[in-house]
Amino acid sequence: MQTDLPETLAEVTAAFRRYEQALVANDVAVLDELFWNDPRTIRYGAGENLHGYAEIMAFRAARPSVGLERELLHTVITTHGQDFATANTTFARNGRVGRQSQTWVRRPEGWRVVAAHVSLMPPAP
Template structure:
């Protein structure tokens, strides 16, 4: 296993940049192409749980106006080997003070890097150490 191979990090970072561009432009065809095309792919969004590429594609087409504009605050790429990586990203939506988080598991396929699992969330106003979690 080659952990955090520099060329792999550069490649995944480039794909992550292209994903962010497609997200900003609401290019649903490009966004679909970034995800693994099959029932195994999962995307947990801020307000939805999507299983399989068909559900993810349907969500993108149903969302009015696409993803809210956002600024990437921080990105961290960790490569498990030369064919799998995790992209952890913090962002802030325009007009909001809250911080969002996105984690994507990318795998290298014969058709380039694809997202196999994704999770998007918006942070609570206060950490659970200050305000206990609701049951």
């Protein structure tokens, strides 16, 4: 299995950037599209534990649509073979630093997040 095949890395990077753009714009349709539509999909957020695509969709639909802008600080995308990847980033929002990890899998319908985690670091003293 090869790591970071250029074509695969470019595809996942494009999907990650599309996700990021949709996130800060609160484009719920794109965010929903990019998560695997399956009850086994997981998203652990800064204040919520979501199990299954339906819970993730409901969270996105109810989430406030303001204050979503953030600055990406350091992003690492790694592909393993042609169908599996991880995307990890740190970000800054409202004076706080957060972390996000995503597991991406190539599905017949395209690249989809099958597991994600978002957390915030404690405030600096």
